[in-house]
Amino acid sequence: MRFESFSFGSIRIDGVTYEHDLVIDRGEIRKRxxxxxKQFRDGYGHTPLSxxxxxxxxxxxxxxxxxxxxxxxxxxxxxxxxxxxxxxxVNLPTQDAIAVLKGSGxxxxxILHVTC
Numbered sequence: 001m002r003f004e005s006f007s008f009g010s011i012r013i014d015g016v017t018y019e020h021d022l023v024i025d026r027g028e029i030r031k032r033x034x035x036x037x038k039q040f041r042d043g044y045g046h047t048p049l050s051x052x053x054x055x056x057x058x059x060x061x062x063x064x065x066x067x068x069x070x071x072x073x074x075x076x077x078x079x080x081x082x083x084x085x086x087x088x089x090v091n092l093p094t095q096d097a098i099a100v101l102k103g104s105g106x107x108x109x110x111i112l113h114v115t116c
């Protein structure tokens with residue numbers, strides 16, 4: 001997987017530009033469906049990453065790109081679920097998360113927030 005560029009609101013991977021949040025699950029890219037987390041928005045001022053979403057847990061490490069300025073909240077239930085599953089959870093601003101992903105193997109999945 002080749003990460004070509006990232007700027008507020010878009011990311012380019014393998015020649016394709018995405019203008020929405022992404023889930024990378026064992027090399028496959030799909031849109032992050034955050035509807036299940038919207039019920040928590042008022043408590044965070046932003047739709048957080050919650051365990052109710054389809055999180056790609058089949059990995060050893062899950063990298064969460066928290067946005068250009070690190071604004072995506074990650075709920076404690078996600079951290080707890082990662083511990084239970086023995087998955088290393090790495091939360092970084094998206095630019096830093098991309099740098100980690102560039103050096104990672106197939107045992108690393110990701111959720112990348114492309115705004116805030």
